[in-house]
Amino acid sequence: MKIAMIGTGYVGLVSGVCFSDFGHEVVCVDKDAGKIARLESGEVPIFEPGLDALLATNTASGRLSFTTDLARAVDGAEAVFIAVGTPSRRGDGHADLSYVMAAAEEVARAATGPVVIVTKSTVPVGTNREVARTVRAANPALDFDVASNPEFLREGAAIDDFMRPDRVIVGVETDRAAEVMADVYRPLFLRDFPIVTTDLESAEMIKYAANAFLATKITFINEIAALCEKTGADVREVAKGIGLDGRIGNKFLHAGPGFGGSCFPKDTRALARIGQEYAQPMTITETVIAVNEAVKKRMIDKCLDLLDGSFNGKRVAVLGVTFKPNTDDMREAPSLTLVPALIGGGAEVVAVDPEGRREGETLLPRVVWDADPYSAAEDADLIVILTEWNAFRALDLDRIATGMASPRMADLRNVYSADVARVAGFEAYMGVGRPGFGAAPS
Numbered sequence: 535m536k537i538a539m540i541g542t543g544y545v546g547l548v549s550g551v552c553f554s555d556f557g558h559e560v561v562c563v564d565k566d567a568g569k570i571a572r573l574e575s576g577e578v579p580i581f582e583p584g585l586d587a588l589l590a591t592n593t594a595s596g597r598l599s600f601t602t603d604l605a606r607a608v609d610g611a612e613a614v615f616i617a618v619g620t621p622s623r624r625g626d627g628h629a630d631l632s633y634v635m636a637a638a639e640e641v642a643r644a645a646t647g648p649v650v651i652v653t654k655s656t657v658p659v660g661t662n663r664e665v666a667r668t669v670r671a672a673n674p675a676l677d678f679d680v681a682s683n684p685e686f687l688r689e690g691a692a693i694d695d696f697m698r699p700d701r702v703i704v705g706v707e708t709d710r711a712a713e714v715m716a717d718v719y720r721p722l723f724l725r726d727f728p729i730v731t732t733d734l735e736s737a738e739m740i741k742y743a744a745n746a747f748l749a750t751k752i753t754f755i756n757e758i759a760a761l762c763e764k765t766g767a768d769v770r771e772v773a774k775g776i777g778l779d780g781r782i783g784n785k786f787l788h789a790g791p792g793f794g795g796s797c798f799p800k801d802t803r804a805l806a807r808i809g810q811e812y813a814q815p816m817t818i819t820e821t822v823i824a825v826n827e828a829v830k831k832r833m834i835d836k837c838l839d840l841l842d843g844s845f846n847g848k849r850v851a852v853l854g855v856t857f858k859p860n861t862d863d864m865r866e867a868p869s870l871t872l873v874p875a876l877i878g879g880g881a882e883v884v885a886v887d888p889e890g891r892r893e894g895e896t897l898l899p900r901v902v903w904d905a906d907p908y909s910a911a912e913d914a915d916l917i918v919i920l921t922e923w924n925a926f927r928a929l930d931l932d933r934i935a936t937g938m939a940s941p942r943m944a945d946l947r948n949v950y951s952a953d954v955a956r957v958a959g960f961e962a963y964m965g966v967g968r969p970g971f972g973a974a975p976s
Contacts, residue, residue, distance in 0.1 A: 535559070535717055538611040540604065541635045542569060542865070544580055544692075544796065545654055545685050546617030551589050552670060552696040554598035556721045562600050563607040566710055575602040581862035581889045584693045586952040589904055605644040613714055614641050615683070616665075617654040627803035629658055635668050642669040647677035650714040654683055654828055656741055656801060658808050662705065662734045679711035682734050684741035689795065690860025701728040705737025742808070745801040746819045751786040752793045753822045754847075755827045759789035759967025770969025789966040791868035791920060791946045792829035794857035799826075799866040830871040833946055836964050837876065839944045839973045845879030849939065851910040852876075854921020854947075855890040855898065862889040864897055868946070872899050884910040888923055908933060922947040931958035942972070 535558045539550035542564040556558040564570055569579055576593065578586045592598035601607055605760065608614055618633040634655055653662050666680045684706030687695045702719055706712045712731055716723065719952060723729055732740075759769040764933055769789045777784030793799070802823050809816035841848050857867035864870065869885075876883050877900050884902045885894060891903050904910040911934045912918050919926055927949055934960050935941035942962040943955055952970050955963035962972030 535714075536611045537559070537718065538563065538607040538614040538641075539654075540606075540607070540614065540616050540641065541615060541618040541633075541655075542566075542600070543577075543617065543619060544582075544689065545687065546615070547573075547578075548582060548585065548692045548696060549615065549617060549654060549685065549689060551592060551598060552693065553583060553718070554592040554595075555588055555697075558597065558718070560592075560598050561607040561611070562598070563602065563604050564600070564725060565602060567602050568774040570602050580801045581860075582692050583690065583860055586777055587953045588693065591820070597644065598705075600960055602832070604640050605945045608641055608644040608649075609646070611645075613652055614645065615654045616641070617685075619805050620657055622800050622803050627801070628654070628807040629804045631657060631661060631664070634661065634665065638665045638668045639672045642672035642676055645676055645678065646680075648710070649677070650679045650681055650711050652681045652683050656684060656797070657682075657802075658736060658742075658804060659738045660733050661738060668760050678715075679706070680734070681706045681709050681711045681715055682737035683715065683736060686741075686744065689863055690858060690928040694775065697722075699727055701730050703728060703737050703740050704731045705734040706731060707734060726867075729937075742801055742805040745797055746784050746805050746816070746822070747754075747797040749793055750818060750822050752788075752790075752798075753825045753829070755787045755789050756792065756966075757825060760829075760832065762967040766969065767967075768969065772967075781839070789948060791833045791872070791966070792826045794868055795867045796863060799823075830868050833868065833872055833944070834875045836871070836946070836973075837918060837944050838962055838967075840944055842961050843875065845876050848881045848915040849913055850876050850881045850883050851907070851917045852885045852889075852901075853907055853916040853917065853919045853926045854911070854923055855887045855894045856884050856921050859921055859923040860889075862893055864890060866873035867921075869894075870897060872918070872920065873901060877901070884914070886910045888919065888925055890921075908937065912937045913939045916942045916944060918944045919947050919949050920947055930959070931955065935959035 537553050537560045539546050539562040542562050550562040551927050595672050616637045618637050620629040623630040663681045704715045741768050759946050762769040773787040777787050787932045802819050806816045806820045852898045855869040884904050886907050941960045943960050948965045952963050964970040
């Protein structure tokens, strides 16, 4: 089957590469000629483990190609996937659908049919019907169907998620669309991975409901962590105790500096907006959004407590700036709240991140960058673990503490513990929702 993938951002590129690995002929199209040139030369513009090798294999086989020519990509394609950005719209938090509708109109003018136009982008309920109206208006003679196929890819584990999904959601209205989508995902069907075929609106809602629920779990455990700090409980023990309940589960119960990334912040805002439009307030989701912002700001207070109430003139080593490990994505990362607060308060910030520097140099001006956590911590007054990269999980804390001007640690991912930090020679330590020592409480 020939598939066209419109958009080579994170979702489009990963999906296109993986579809080609299924054996389909995939043409990925993007307006950014520079990006297409890089992809044609084998250079992957994002960091995702294993993607470069998979891209090289399928490009060499001839199943995967890249172009700026949308007409060429769409010509003869049985399925055309729209995987363009849907950023939060300024002012109201609604998903900006302008890129989706522009792509739908271009596809309509280029396609000769029959074709299934599949929305892969995360879009509000009702968008696929709007896509159908847009296509019909642009090309009334086109023989087409629409389908909704939301993605559920975790950055850093996207290939495994695509190849071994918990489920694939497909929203359709016609038998023909269902048959084409079944052919697209046949390799997964043959291996008994669940393919859930439903209506358009339910497929659209599933994506938002899933992300909002996961964001709620993260925010819930962060609120419990704050209470643990007041009561003397250990949030890791609490999370373990409740996570063993099969009705709750242990995933997404890791206390930290708040969620970020390309999905949870944007999708919770969009769901809240959808609720407002339908006069059905999403009160829990709205609270999750507010609490998550408060959690990020609470991390600033932790660092202030460790530095006796002032950042001025202090050197702070920040380990990790991406929103999670195994990605270079910094969208809505906690570092974008914490680091400017440190610098704004007069601190010198030295940052280390295995993949985040390229984005970070633009988003975090005035930061000094270092490739080595030990040299970054030299003469520092505070070290902050902000992203739990594997490279930061087994540090020689004795060496770190010895080289610091004032050995203090804000372990915002609970990688270590107060006991380990104390033995290593730290004079103050704070985790999230766990006992610490040496810091003046605010």
